[in-house]
Amino acid sequence: MTASLPGPRFPDPRQAPVLRWGVLGPGEIAGDFVAALNAHTDQQVVAVGSRSAERAAAFASRHGIERAHGGYEELVADPEVDVVYVAAPHSEHVRLALLAIAAGKHVLVEKPIAVTAAGAQRIADAAAAADVFAMEAMWTRYLPHMDVTRQLLERGDLGELGLVLADFCGGPVRGDGGRLLDPALGGGGLLDLGVYPVSFASFALGPPERVTVSGTLGPTGVDVQAGLVLDHPGGAQAVLTAGLLGASPWTASISGADARIEIAAPFWGPSDLRLVRGGGEVIGEWRDQSERVGRQGLCYEAAALARYVAEGRRESPLQPNAEAVAVLRTLDEARHALGYPDPGAWRDGAA
16 A cells, blocks of 8 residues: 655645844855855845955955855944854854844854853843744755655654664765864764764654764874664664765664654655555655755755745744753763763863
């Protein structure tokens, strides 16, 4: 028997209310974000800010942005900016998010929203106090295949859930590794890549009761490979991997008593899925036919934020800020178990 799979419920990104965006941190991910907005939405990127006026000007010229600010304070003070996208290294997320919030701007903060759960909580608390919108840029939550997955879970197609599998290992990282291997910049596989499978497990199973981890710290003291087993209420488990030593398949699955969802690579980006019985019979498939591939899918999170702001929300209903904090709490615990200092002694941005 073939199951009828639902379609995604998200409207076309071009239908979202238009906000004026400012970008903090004109790096690679910021460039891909702006390109996705320009190609697939009607959102307006009106300003960019960097510590380097030359770098901001070059980014603005490359992406057709009207104003370039040679300072973060100038960007957040720009009266033409409604929402600030924080795309600086992990170690700068809390400082820059708080700077934008204090200026009365809504914020979208690249994942992980902070280096520690405590840092993430500071952002959530500040946004609530200032009555502005704040959201982690966990773009996976807003992709079409994830809404199909969400609906299958909501209607109970899988039965009682038992196991989540997800992997995101990249690399190998060569040379000095740049920020990926720099502890002062929040380096390591768990923060950079592991946030995806941990967030996926949280999406399916909620917060874990116990975190077990095995892995390796590299010469600079950051994790280069880690395997996590998360134990959840009722006996369900999540088995997750993240690392920088070589690329893994980048797939994910959610298994229940009656069926499982298998998400094709890359599970964290625009992808396809199928619904499979325990014996391997494929009973339903959904394919992404939007032709938005890779980081073009960043357009969905921006459109979602614009809709939420227009609705008067102050956080994402698909990933409330408390959940982003809880995901980082799991990562705090895993990193500490691998040999990082006690999380209570960390300053956000360096172990």
